[in-house]
Amino acid sequence: MKIAPSILASDFSKLGEEIKRMEDAKADLIHIDIMDGHFVPNITFGPDVIKSLRKYATIPFDVHLMIVHPLEYVERFADAGADIITFHIEAKDDIKETIEKIKSLGIKPGLVIKPNTPAEAVFPYLEDIYMVLIMTVEPGFGGQSFMADMLPKVSAIKDKAKEIGTDILIEADGGINMQTASQASAAGIDIAVSGTGVFKAEDPAEAIRLLQNA
Ligand code: DX5
Ligand code: ZN
Numbered sequence: 001m002k003i004a005p006s007i008l009a010s011d012f013s014k015l016g017e018e019i020k021r022m023e024d025a026k027a028d029l030i031h032i033d034i035m036d037g038h039f040v041p042n043i044t045f046g047p048d049v050i051k052s053l054r055k056y057a058t059i060p061f062d063v064h065l066m067i068v069h070p071l072e073y074v075e076r077f078a079d080a081g082a083d084i085i086t087f088h089i090e091a092k093d094d095i096k097e098t099i100e101k102i103k104s105l106g107i108k109p110g111l112v113i114k115p116n117t118p119a120e121a122v123f124p125y126l127e128d129i130y131m132v133l134i135m136t137v138e139p140g141f142g143g144q145s146f147m148a149d150m151l152p153k154v155s156a157i158k159d160k161a162k163e164i165g166t167d168i169l170i171e172a173d174g175g176i177n178m179q180t181a182s183q184a185s186a187a188g189i190d191i192a193v194s195g196t197g198v199f200k201a202e203d204p205a206e207a208i209r210l211l212q213n214a
Pocket of ligand 1: 009139141143173174194196
């Protein structure tokens with residue numbers, strides 16, 4: 001399983017160093033949570049912050065948009081250096097149009113589903129996207145408990161992708177740590193986001209290695 005440390009759990013006063021620290025610790029991607037205070041009850045950072053961080057690491061930036069209007073902002077996140085942009089199927093913009101816009105910018109698009117949204121919601125879009133991100137907590141905050149009952153969504157989506165003959169990556173986000181990673185891995189998750197599990201570990205490099213091999 002690939003590991004994407006979420007910088008939501010990092011020390012915001014030294015984000016550049018924190019990202020470099022994760023690359024040195026052999027993280028596969030950097031997960032960046034964008035919250036607008038409307039889609040979720042929390043606010044994080046915008047495209048200018050990402051732009052200034054881009055020079056601190058070369059591994060891909062996996063940008064998770066928890067914002068009401070992704071279509072209005074994807075271009076700015078692309079310019080800032082995002083490699084993957086995921087947005088919520090529950091957001092307010094036209095889904096196909098937003099996917100096409102992300103692709104036109106040369107970025108890999110992904111759709112995110114909240115815990116109450118069924119796996120079937122992404123089926124109509126599987127041929128057009130690179131990844132599905134399954135939330136294993138309610139979006140908005142780090143440090144919450146892993147919802148193992150989300151895991152059947154992984155095989156539901158993978159089976160459907162196989163049936164229609166398309167490739168899809170599955171990412172899971174929320175509560176993934178040393179205690180829960182083996183369940184996530186066994187369910188077939190390709191990329192696990194881990195905030196608290198990596199940044200608050202005594203030895204993040206060791207934590208990443210253990211999570212990758214879970
Ligand atoms: C929650 C975010 C997650 C969060 C994960 O809205 O999307 O990426 O940072 O943090 P942990 O791993 O601490 O649950
Ligand atoms: Zn996230």
